[in-house]
Amino acid sequence: MPATTYSDEVVACPPRAGTLYDVLELILDRGMVIDVFVRVSLVGIEILKIDARIVVASVDTYLRFAEACNRLDLERDSGSTTIPELLGGGAAKSIGKRKVRKAAESVGDTVRKVVGGGDDDADDVDDDEEEQQERPRKRRAPTRSGSNRRRPVEA
Amino acid sequence: MTADGVYVYAIIRAGRRLPPGARGVGSPERSLRALRRGRIAAVVSDAPSDLRARRRDLLAHQELLLLLSEQGAVLPMRFGMVAGDETAVHGQLATREAEYVGALEHLSGGVEFNIKALPAQDALAALVAEDKKVRRLRDELRRHPGYEASIRLGEAVAAGLRRRAAEAGQRALSELTPQARAVTFGPEVRGCVLNASFLVDRGASEDFRGVAERIARTSRDRMELRLSGPLPCYSFVPAEGAAVRAQGA
Known part of the structure; x- marks a missing residue:
């Protein structure tokens, strides 16, 4: 069974201390405020708040999901024929299996091209605290020509 | 100095x-x-x-x-x-x-626990199986591969993952609330479908954690549940500014 598109997240409870990311907004936005005191400037802190794994509404994310969705089907195609629900969508009925397979293959090529540098994914989902230090995280979304202009201002 | x-x-x-x-x-x-x-x-x-x-x-x-x-x-x-x-x-x-x-x-005697729920990103198979719209858009994309079709499918996938996670988050909330002295919702965190803090008796910390871990396990195909605590009670301190500002308004 091929690996899924996204590394399996370990659904675990992070240790209470040391994992700054999960409590960052509490430290910065909660806690007591005394109005007559000064608050240190938080310029630049936005960088810390970015987590590459979260689902953000952006064109890059949508494209990534679309590719993943198709790749998921390809994996089922090649690995198993026992999941009719996944295999036999409306497309199979309307235009026939061969055509579907062909379309899927061409999409598959695109997926391979786009996801080719998939090592990035493995690096970025790593919840390494050092990664969250005061520098912009590298994007994990696949690079596509023309996608730069749509990138949200994050860094 | x-x-x-x-x-x-x-x-x-x-x-x-x-x-x-x-x-x-x-x-x-x-x-x-x-x-x-x-x-x-x-x-x-x-x-x-x-x-x-x-x-x-x-x-x-x-x-x-x-x-x-x-x-x-x-x-x-x-x-x-x-x-x-x-x-x-x-x-x-x-x-x-x-x-x-x-x-x-x-x-x-109280401590804060914070939970954040994020869409599970490896839940695609479950989503495709469950969500008719996603399946339809996927089929359209297969018939006519292209940028716009990809965007539509991706958008539906993102929305579907968020919806599934939000539902699971609400169930987690209703299960965890009776375990706490108080609940408050944290500032919005990008990507999170739920960010809630619980004021829990220190002595009940382990129980609370146990329930949260069970929920995390049983709904891992819907959400990634992240638990932090016991923490200082950041979210349950008096809000000084609020009263002053309210008067001024």
């Missing part, structure tokens, strides 16, 4: 000893002292002149508050509160002593 002001970490009951070895923000780390006024004391250090929200300083702030809250009730300050000088701190403590004592009592 208070030219840059006094960094205030927390308010505690007077007479408590500061945790041995605990240090403050800055590089080198500033040493801590307690400024006592009546029944309460402020834990402070000199403020570094170049104080910013650095990782190192955020951690120093957090670690000290964790240490303090392990030993007793604490009113944790938000990161980066700096008073002009010690006189200003004493003045504040004197003015609000009764209120702070009440708040410390209210939080006594």
